[in-house]
Amino acid sequence: MHAEDKGINEECGVFGIWGHEKAAELTYYGLHSMQHRGQEGAGIVVSDGSQLKAHKGLGLVNDVFKHANFSTLQGDVAIGHVRYSTQGAKTLENVQPLLFHSQKGSMALAHNGNLVNAYALRSDLEEEGSILQTSSDTEVLAHLIKRNGNEVSEETITEALNQVTGAYAYLILTENQMFVALDPHGIRPLSIGRLGDAYVVASETCAFGQIGAVFEREVLPGELIMIDHGGLISTRFAMREQRKMCAMEYVYLSRPDSDVNHVNVHASRKNMGKELAKEAPSNADIVVGVPDSSTSAAIGYAEESGLPYEMGIIKNRYVGRTFIQPSQELREQGVKMKLSPVRSIIEGKRIVMIDDSIVRGTTSKRIVQMLKKAGAKEVHVRIASPAIQHPCYYGIDMSTREELIAANYELEEISNLIGADSLAYLSEAGMEKAILIDKTIHQGICTACMTGKYPLPVDGPKKPFYPACEVL
Ligand code: SF4
Known part of the structure; x- marks a missing residue:
């Protein structure tokens, strides 16, 4: 993605x-x-x-x-x-x-x-x-x-x-x-x-x-x-x-072949998928990951659940990030150009769709629609991290609180909004268990955008786009 x-x-x-x-x-x-x-x-x-x-x-x-x-x-x-x-x-x-x-x-x-x-x-x-x-x-x-x-x-x-x-x-x-x-x-x-x-x-x-x-x-x-x-x-x-390594580096940002604070990113994502399968199992036929950042978590979910992992969505590698998307219509066309469903794999199947995170929800909605249009019987969305409900002040550019779907809607409502048959997120404890693998190393993660527990005070009153927040 x-x-x-x-x-x-x-x-x-x-x-x-x-x-x-x-x-x-x-x-x-x-x-x-x-x-x-x-x-x-x-x-x-x-x-x-x-x-x-x-x-x-x-x-x-x-x-x-x-x-x-x-x-x-x-x-x-x-x-x-x-x-x-x-x-x-x-x-x-x-x-x-x-x-x-x-x-x-x-x-x-x-x-x-x-x-x-x-x-x-x-x-x-x-x-x-x-x-x-x-x-x-x-x-x-x-x-x-x-x-x-x-x-x-x-x-x-x-x-x-x-x-x-x-x-x-x-x-x-x-x-x-x-x-x-x-x-x-x-x-x-x-x-x-x-x-x-x-x-x-x-x-x-x-x-x-x-x-x-x-x-x-x-x-x-x-x-x-x-x-x-x-x-x-x-x-x-x-x-x-205490170390507060950005959890989003593991969830989405870093390359899977990188080790972040001694933990391999692919391994941590796979563990997140496994924990997610334990917490939120699903009656489905196949597991499909949203490429590329969710592939490792989808493999983990499949391994833990015993369901087959299938390449149900293909990413077109030659659509650049600079692709111009001036209108909503063209933006939707843009996602079609970037991701394609594999109809022969999807048709008639109950699918567990694994994604690493949901921010605004608009892309998740388009992918669910794409899978259903390609003949999926059911699409159960499973997110391999806790819901993002708070902005980041530490260098990651995310949507504002108003744009974050999980800051404004309950789980059931989000599921309906994106057109899924069911929706579940990984818990904070599940994510920590997946990332903090080696207890011998001084570890700790920032989870502020998911939990609102900001490890550092944010300079609220002097800058309008730095609202006051809870400080650990
Ligand atoms: S709030 Fe913390 S975990 Fe979230 S993106 Fe920013 S640094 Fe990373």
């Missing part, structure tokens, strides 16, 4: 490499493997030890770097970014990494996540005389680091990080140092790998596989890492809180 159909959009992906002569090219491949985390813009900043050079643009990684001359991006250190704008307009100046120059040197900044106090900090900075170039919340950190004309160092970054609140994974590059930081709750994923002697950092471990790097470890909540020619130094800039 494409993100624009689902109504959930990943926030961004970051990639960094230290100590490889082909740093820019490898960053390109790393970003390419994380294209699903942002399709609006991409960029790379490379350092040759004396100068930072950038190439960035709007669009997909391939499009942005189609005409890039990598011979001008020489250097053995680089950071890169794929962007989906959760904050800030879709303009070139907001495409990251952001690059800043001063008499004391240059700094590039790539950010995955969302600062919940960005609005207040921005106001303070503007009152003090700062002029911000972008509408992105990422720029705020750069101004905090340089506020007193200071050099970029472990001390100034630590001071700045202690002023921001929210979900963040930062990569900061100067001419001769790279800094890596993760928020004290570790809401967004960030891992370190090795490629020979080079250090590699990425939002998702699938990027390591892409370039032949080997996973080394997770960046820890509240950790600040400094890499330079002397090696890697780890410090802690804040008290480490």
Whole structure:
């Protein structure tokens, strides 16, 4: 399912490499493997030890770097970014990494996540005389680091990080140092790998596989890492809180071949399907998953229930995310082009349709209709995560509360609205059981969009689109 159909959009992906002569090219491949985390813009900043050079643009990684001359991006250190704008307009100046120059040197900044106090900090900075170039919340950190004309160092970054609140994974590059930081709750994923002697950092471990790097470890909540020619130094800039990894990374956002906080995404989705089968069995003939993000959960549901898993819906891989859908009629045509029912499998069957989540419900309705039109006798919808009833403030772009179907209707009503013969969601306990597999590792997940239990206070009154919310 494409993100624009689902109504959930990943926030961004970051990639960094230290100590490889082909740093820019490898960053390109790393970003390419994380294209699903942002399709609006991409960029790379490379350092040759004396100068930072950038190439960035709007669009997909391939499009942005189609005409890039990598011979001008020489250097053995680089950071890169794929962007989906959760904050800030879709303009070139907001495409990251952001690059800043001063008499004391240059700094590039790539950010995955969302600062919940960005609005207040921005106001303070503007009152003090700062002029911000972008509408992105990422720029705020750069101004905090340089506020007193200071050099970029472990001390100034630590001071700045202690002023921001929210979900963040930062990569900061100067001419001769790279800094890596993760928020004290570790809401967004960030891992370190090795490629020979080079250090590699990425939002998702699938990027390591892409370039032949080997996973080394997770960046820890509240950790600040400094890499330079002397090696890697780890410090802690804040008290480490209980980890609150975004549950939606497992449910929908991350690639199935990625490991998020030591748990493989495919395995966790399959477990969610199994738990769902235990909690919400169904009298049906076959199990069908909505491709691609629900396939793992559908396999799990089939395995646990003993029902056969069938490829009842096929996804057309060549319909791009940029497909233009200006009207409702064409939008419906768009889903028809993306998903096709396999009539010979569906006709006359009672189907358990597995989907990873429902946001607005419009796409679920169209898929149920599509299956019934193709001859399905019954369609029982089973959702492999708890109902989404609350917005996300930590970097995932979801619909507003008014648009979230589960925030406005009861289960039975939703089932009727999407035209299903029955509907059930996985419970919160079932999801936790499926994700938190290895109890020996410090684990914990954010479930705020499903439960309303926000692990971090949200800066309510100062920003109209940050309403007050329950704080754990
Ligand atoms: S609110 Fe939902 S989408 Fe946002 S970080 Fe928490 S689990 Fe992830």
